[in-house]
Amino acid sequence: MKALIKRATAIAGAAGLLVTGAGTATAGEGLAWRDCYDGLACAEIRVPADWDHATGGDTVTVPLLKIPARDRKLGSLLVNPGGPARSIPNFAVPGYRDQFADLAARFDVVVFDPRGLDVTCPAPVPAALSVPLAKSAYDSYAAANAKFAADCATAMGGYRGHLGASQVAHDMDAIRASLGEQRLTYFGSSYGTVYGQAYAGLFGHRVGRMYLDSTLDHTRPDPVAWARAGAVTAERNLFRLAGWCAADAGCALHGRDVIAVWDRLLATPDAVTIVRWAAARIGDDRSWPALTAGLAQAEAGDTSAMAPRPGPPDARLARTAFCADFPDPDGFPALERVEDELRAAAPRVGWAVQPWRVSGHCSGLPRVGLNRPAALPPMPRVLVANGDDDPLTPAEHGRRVAAQLHGAYLPAAGNHALYLRGNACVRDHVHRFLWTGELPAPGARCGTSG
Structure with a gap:
């Protein structure tokens, strides 16, 4: 683990040597926010294409969106809602951004789209x-x-060759630094939990608090x-x-x-x-x-209702x-x-x-x-919740990841994306944890509707 920390620190420092284009921040610099999506803010950060060879190589950009904190700001909360996919364009829809409104009560909610997912192939x-x-x-x-x-x-x-979660985790740390945060506060849902696990493995010492919802286990190779x-x-x-x-x-x-x-x-x-x-x-x-x-x-x-229907290309x-x-x-x-x-x-x-x-x-x-997939080191500042009835990210995945990280596991009746689908009990626990650091009491459990 010490070797990983030393390597990650050296790479993050090297990113500051990159040259940025107008309107796009380089890793280590402040972000140039602009208005977008009717009251929100957008920016991009430029990072090495390959964090294993951070100096002198190609660079790529990572899109960001910010929902400004409304009251008594606690800092920035980095969010990935899952996929892997682009989510920032979805914020044009009021109903989509409403899912994050409670988080924005106390945080600048900063959403990132993972690298490369805006590329269109021939x-x-x-x-x-x-x-x-x-x-x-x-x-x-x-x-x-x-x-x-x-x-x-x-x-x-x-x-x-540079789309994996380990590269994305380095992007996340560059975003953290550009936001001026000493520690990362993170909310990952569904595939966003894979990025959270990668960050925990590389930068666990820089995690303030992390919530993983509907965790997809990236620790089991079989x-x-x-x-x-x-x-x-x-x-x-x-x-x-x-x-x-x-x-x-x-x-x-x-x-x-x-x-x-x-x-x-x-x-x-x-x-x-x-x-x-x-x-x-x-x-x-x-x-x-x-x-x-x-x-x-x-x-x-x-x-006839079951016949496969072609979707958009x-x-x-x-x-x-x-x-x-x-x-x-x-x-x-x-x-x-x-x-x-x-x-x-x-x-x-x-x-x-x-x-x-x-x-x-x-x-x-x-x-x-x-x-x-690989095992994770202990990093106890994490709350994990999975739905008992979710086959896409089953409860066993969440329990296994929580145990490896030595974090807290919150079992909940329900299906996928507990917080974003409005489980009131889960949302209350998440807000308390992210705002104060208080984890659910041992034996706590959430029902379907909360």
């Missing part, structure tokens, strides 16, 4: 592999992914162990769905044995279509009325950034083995929820600049 990313895996589809996808990466090499420029918890959670949600349907007369399958209906559908020729469609919805209780209505239609022989680098942090197992046999083990653990639907992350998602991409 062609869209290939459609992701679907389940169940097939060798021919895997081979075609790997070839298409390789072509996508090659075709985008010029557009990527200095970002090529893809089966990593994915199993989410698969099992999704499987459990199917049985929770059945219980809800039995109790709610508004459910389209009310009075029916939902599990028996599901099993009969799995024996039909449309089973794959049904599983894929349901797997995308089983993780959010709010989608259950539509999910059960779709299952009722499918039982009557109509699966995506020519950005979110998947490439994800694959820098979570590279798939190499080769089709290894991927097939993962799917087989998840089927054994969660045979009805859970196996189909998780494999998109470990089913060749990254096959064909260059294996460069990887930030592979």
